[in-house]
Amino acid sequence: MGSKPGKGSYHHGELRESLIAAGLAILEEGGDPSALGLREAARRAGVSAMAPYRHFPDKDALLAAVATVGFERLRAALEAADGGGEGREALYAQGAAYVAFACAQPGLFRLMFGARSGGVRPEALCLASAAAYAVLSERVAALVPAESAAEEALRSWALVHGIASLAIDGMIGEAARTDPQAAAALAERLLRLETLPR
Amino acid sequence: MGSKPGKGSYHHGELRESLIAAGLAILEEGGDPSALGLREAARRAGVSAMAPYRHFPDKDALLAAVATVGFERLRAALEAADGGGEGREALYAQGAAYVAFACAQPGLFRLMFGARSGGVRPEALCLASAAAYAVLSERVAALVPAESAAEEALRSWALVHGIASLAIDGMIGEAARTDPQAAAALAERLLRLETLPR
DNA sequence: ACCTGAACACCGTTCAAGT
DNA sequence: ACCTGAACACCGTTCAAGT
Numbered sequence: 001m002g003s004k005p006g007k008g009s010y011h012h013g014e015l016r017e018s019l020i021a022a023g024l025a026i027l028e029e030g031g032d033p034s035a036l037g038l039r040e041a042a043r044r045a046g047v048s049a050m051a052p053y054r055h056f057p058d059k060d061a062l063l064a065a066v067a068t069v070g071f072e073r074l075r076a077a078l079e080a081a082d083g084g085g086e087g088r089e090a091l092y093a094q095g096a097a098y099v100a101f102a103c104a105q106p107g108l109f110r111l112m113f114g115a116r117s118g119g120v121r122p123e124a125l126c127l128a129s130a131a132a133y134a135v136l137s138e139r140v141a142a143l144v145p146a147e148s149a150a151e152e153a154l155r156s157w158a159l160v161h162g163i164a165s166l167a168i169d170g171m172i173g174e175a176a177r178t179d180p181q182a183a184a185a186l187a188e189r190l191l192r193l194e195t196l197p198r
Numbered sequence: 199m200g201s202k203p204g205k206g207s208y209h210h211g212e213l214r215e216s217l218i219a220a221g222l223a224i225l226e227e228g229g230d231p232s233a234l235g236l237r238e239a240a241r242r243a244g245v246s247a248m249a250p251y252r253h254f255p256d257k258d259a260l261l262a263a264v265a266t267v268g269f270e271r272l273r274a275a276l277e278a279a280d281g282g283g284e285g286r287e288a289l290y291a292q293g294a295a296y297v298a299f300a301c302a303q304p305g306l307f308r309l310m311f312g313a314r315s316g317g318v319r320p321e322a323l324c325l326a327s328a329a330a331y332a333v334l335s336e337r338v339a340a341l342v343p344a345e346s347a348a349e350e351a352l353r354s355w356a357l358v359h360g361i362a363s364l365a366i367d368g369m370i371g372e373a374a375r376t377d378p379q380a381a382a383a384l385a386e387r388l389l390r391l392e393t394l395p396r
Numbered sequence: 397a398c399c400t401g402a403a404c405a406c407c408g409t410t411c412a413a414g415t
Numbered sequence: 416a417c418c419t420g421a422a423c424a425c426c427g428t429t430c431a432a433g434t
Contacts, residue, residue, distance in 0.1 A: 013417095015417085015418090034232065037406095037407065037408080038407085038408065038409090039406085039407065039408080040407095047418075047419095048418065048419050048420080049407095049408090049419090049420095050409090050410095050418075050419065050420080051417080051418055051419080053409080053410095054416085054417055054418070055417095058408080058409080059407095059408065059409090110312075113363065113364075113367045113369065114308075114367065116367075116368065121368065129369070148391070151387065151388060151391060152391060154370070154388065155357070155388045155391050157360070157364070158357055158360035158361045158364055158388060159353070159356055159357045159360055160360070161360040161363060161364055162355070162356035162357055162358070162359040162360025162361070162363065163356045163360070165311065165359060165360065165363050166311075166355070166356055166359055169311045169312065169314075170314065170319065171311065171327070172352070189349065190349060190352065190353045190356060193346070193349060193350060193353050213398085213399090235425095235426065235427080236426085236427065236428090237425085237426065237427080238426095245399075245400095246399065246400050246401075247400090247401095247426095247427090248399075248400065248401080248428090248429095249398080249399055249400080251428080251429095252397085252398055252399070253398095256427080256428080257426095257427065257428090
């Protein structure tokens with residue numbers, strides 16, 4: 001009711017969303033983004049292997065669409081962690097949430113930063129990643145002098161992104177790789193460290 | 199002369215090294231580590247598609263062997279950058295070299311941190327990555343109190359790894375992605391930043 | 397001991413149809 | 416407008432041979 005009745009067997013426009021949802025489900029089952037394939041996504045959506053080509057020009061386009069959802073989720077996680085709190089603690093909470101997100105969804109996280117559709121990142125993907133970064137960079141901007149805000153934000157991003165990457169690749173230890181809470185706690189500890197003494 | 203003569207058409211033991219060299223060559227042609235396949239490596243080594251299975255149990259094992267060479271090269275690059283110099287400047291030089299390495303060989307860099315052979319990292323790969331990390335962590339240990347050395351080293355590693363990862367994924371800008379010198383300069387700038395003022 | 401060739405089950409993609 | 420089916424060129428891997 002609401003949409004045209006009498007069809008039934010068609011996906012009546014939902015197939016695109018079904019394929020993205022299937023992609024997210026595939027990525028949740030393991031950390032390997034190469035497990036997400038066009039045919040497997042079509043299989044899970046209950047549709048023929050060629051049907052996805054009616055909604056995505058190629059595999060990279062599906063990957064980019066899934067990655068875009070990933071950045072929207074990351075942005076939501078960062079906003080929730082920030083909590084509108086005040087100052088430095090909000091920044092630390094964002095960093096912990098960033099690392100916990102990667103650790104909880106390593107396949108999605110790897111895809112988000114590896115998905116370049118034919119060498120070029122689609123605009124929707126750029127917008128979604130910029131929106132996620134804005135949550136972090138605005139928090140940093142509220143803490144430091146305006147002239148160094150851009151570089152401080154980039155530095156904070158690089159630090160949490162490095163922790164997240166090393167953690168999910170198992171370079172820091174088994175606990176940091178498999179336990180989002182442990183990884184988040186490590187991130188908070190490293191964020192609180194002072195710079196090397198002069 | 200030196201090895202048994204009269205063979206000629208055999209690779210007489212060099213095939214393993216030829217395949218690793220072919221793998222490195224493939225990775226140098228583009229940033230995508232999935233371009234490195236067993237059949238393509240065999241093709242470049244001038245050998246049948248099945249020959250690699252005499253030297254590697256599966257594809258992951260070849261990837262791990264190539265990644266191991268990558269970590270040996272990274273260790274050499276860090277040692278050369280450190281230059282036995284003194285103190286903080288040597289650390290900054292290592293960070294810049296780390297990022298320049300990733301930017302110059304993005305395919306190899308991605309493989310190094312993504313290669314888990316059947317879920318488990320081979321021992322040679324672990325040793326090679328630990329040796330590279332030791333160059334950085336020993337430099338940090340010479341700069342900070344012993345009780346915080348481990349965390350300070352991990353923090354420095356995460357920061358340069360994050361810069362490197364974001365740079366090769368094109369998240370920082372085109373210059374940082376394609377120009378190793380520009381990426382290295384950015385890394386040095388971020389390493390010199392003080393922490394946020396209290 | 398080391399390599400080859402045919403075969404199998406996948407995959408992304410193109411083309412010609414189906415309703 | 417949206418989906419299907421057959422076909423093509425790949426890929427990793429297994430098996431049975433070849434020298």
